[in-house]
Amino acid sequence: MNFGEKVKCLIKEAELYKTQGLLNESLDIYKNVEVLIEATQNVKNKDRFLAKIAHKIDSLYKQIETELSAPKPPRVSEEAQSVMKEMVAPDEPEAKGSASLASALALAKFGQFDQAIEEFTQLLATESLRTDAAKNILWCWVQQDEAEKALGRLKQWMSGDVLTFDELSGVRVYLEDLIRQAGLDTRVSKDKIHKDLEPESEVDDEDILDVDSIRFEMPRGERKGETAELEVSFQAGKYLKMLVPKKDKRLIADLNIGDYLSGMTFFSPVAIFSGNGYVSSKVVINAGPKKGDYSLEIKILNIQK
Amino acid sequence: MAILNLKNNEIQCKIVYYGPGRSGKTTNLEFIHKHFTKQVAGKMISIDTHGDRTLFFDFLPMGLGKIKGCDVKAQLYTVPGQVQYRATRELVLKGVDGIVFVADSLKVRREKNMMSLKDLHENLKKMSIDIRRIPLVLQYNKRDLEKQGFPLMPLEKMEHELNRQLKVPSLSASALTGAGVGKTLSQIMKLTLKYLQKEFHWAQDNSS
Structure with a gap:
């Protein structure tokens, strides 16, 4: 196979992979083509040819980058949410026997944070589920890189009577751990948490x-x-x-x-x-x-x- | 885990289409949705990300008629094949009754097939499921691409690399044209129902 035929054949293969959505495979072949052209002497319009291949490579890199950039989970339809809820069985250990907690957890795991927070918030009214629901609300915020919002929510609970003193202590320790594990403690330091969460005194x-x-x-x-x-x-x-x-x-x-x-x-x-x-x-x-x-x-x- | 409702003579099982990204899992479900209209029992739900890649899962409910007086329903799911969606794959696998592993026949995807099968093995292990025990069918997809000049792996080689130890039923297919799609579904349903019968004796209980 002469040079021209070989290049033609490779480009055809690269384009075929592109049609299949196999971008990395297509990129590898275009890179091989580039090396082949560079190494071959007396190629007609060599610079123009190389520029075209470089353009193809650039465009593939951009497409790959777009695919790899983890998109924020989209808010899915109610039907899709129902399927997600069904998928996580109520006998999940963390759900502790509650179907409502399990279904809210399922939404959270699939990144449906707004809806999950709404459902966990409703569960705050149920004494046996209150601490788990509160912890999961904070988890949802931290997962969205919103440690400050998690802190704000806890502060809100501290000034109200949704959670008891004991429950608040547990939830607070959980949030501190969560922030540390998520590596957000450089932005939301322990000192900031302590300062933000310090309750107001009623006495002068x-x-x-x-x-x-x-x-x-x-x-x-x-x-x-x-x-x-x-x-x-x-x-x-x-x-x-x-x-x-x-x-x-x-x-x-x-x-x-x-x-x-x-x-x-x-x-x-x-x-x-x-x-x-x-x-x-x-x-x-x-x-x-x-x-x-x-x-x-x-x-x-x-x-x- | 399958849901057995003996009062209503109904059995519902979960089938998951697993495999590397771009191997044709969603295309399998799309073909079933389009061509098996009598059996399709509801809307197909797909959540795509950029470039038509599955982000969470596809879902297709099916009604497969009566077997020994029992209504058989199946929920078909696909997992996102891309490596970074491992956590989602684990979630979708929960409660699985049968698996179709969709392998990509393209030569360049050889390694991806093996990695994905290994990933399946590990995810099942986490759920204390033995890959050798769960109903499993291998589908060697995209066989039609040979005509378009794509270099494909010979079936014997795929069989040797992916199925040498598992020794499960395998079928060649082209999800785009539909070749082998129905056969794959029917094969996995047979295996799954046989397995569930052995585990729960649902048909026997029902007939008594």
Whole structure:
């Protein structure tokens, strides 16, 4: 086969693959043609020929790029959504026996996030499904690269009464993990999450007496429900700072930023009062005689009169 | 998993068309939709992305008539063949009863066929399904392209490379012209119903 016939044959094959949508295969052949022309001397109109082949190669690259760029999942018809819902059986372990949760999960897995969020939101009203529904709403936002919206939604729940304190704590930990796993923590740092999610206090700084010590029930862990007492080392209005020695490992491990402490008792030189608090900071001391101990900050959210 | 409704004498099974991208899975379903109008029991649902490539799945419900007094219904699905849609393929495979593996006969797609079969094997394994046990039919598609000058793999070679160990029924086909499409469907339905009969004894229960 002479040069002309060989090139013709290769171009025909490349075009055939293109008609089949086999763009990579077509590209490979055009590249072979380019090499063949370049390596052959005395080709008539060589530069023009090469320019034509280069144009073909460019156009194939563009088409491949378009195909590979993962398109945002389109919103599909209601019929297609029904098929998606049917596809994921209600006995999915994560659905915990609920057909409605399973069908919302199916929509989420197929990238039908708006509809899935709508269905999960309805499930917030069902106590047994509430935490799963809330977590899945946040998952949907994070999947769409919208960590800020997830944060906003959690903040909204924190200021309302949709989720209990315990549920909120769990959901919050889940969101922090989710953001970290999705690699979005460079944009939405832990500090930002903590700052954004810190609940407002109902009390003014000047209404709060000096507090010497506090008593509260451990909100989680092995000591959940047990009473703990800490001395206040510094107070700035509603913010109380306590030093927790490093030897008290369990207390340190089981108290985390974002924990709600309900039914706290505050001891002041003039009165004892109760209210609710929130763990707003937990920092390890890195220098000085207290190195290794923890500085814990609790924000007083309200006082029961 | 098949749905058996003994009260209504009905059995519904799920058949998934699997295979590499551009091997002709959607074309198989399109042909069935267009030419098996009596058996087609509803609209074909397709969700395409750029360049007519399947993004999620195609879906075609079929009513295949009565067998031993039982209404047999099948839901045909395709998976997206492109490598990056692995998670979607896993979702679509859930509850599968029978599989048609659509292999591309083009020589240049040889490796893609093998990779896709391996992907199927792995996805089934995740669902604790043995590829040697589930009803499976291999379809060597695009045989008509030889006439247009495309270099194709000889059937014997495809059989050796893809079916040497599996030893499942295989058929040559051209989904575009329809050659072998009906036979493939009928073959997978036979295998699936036989398998379900063995597993659940649905026809026996029904006739008693």
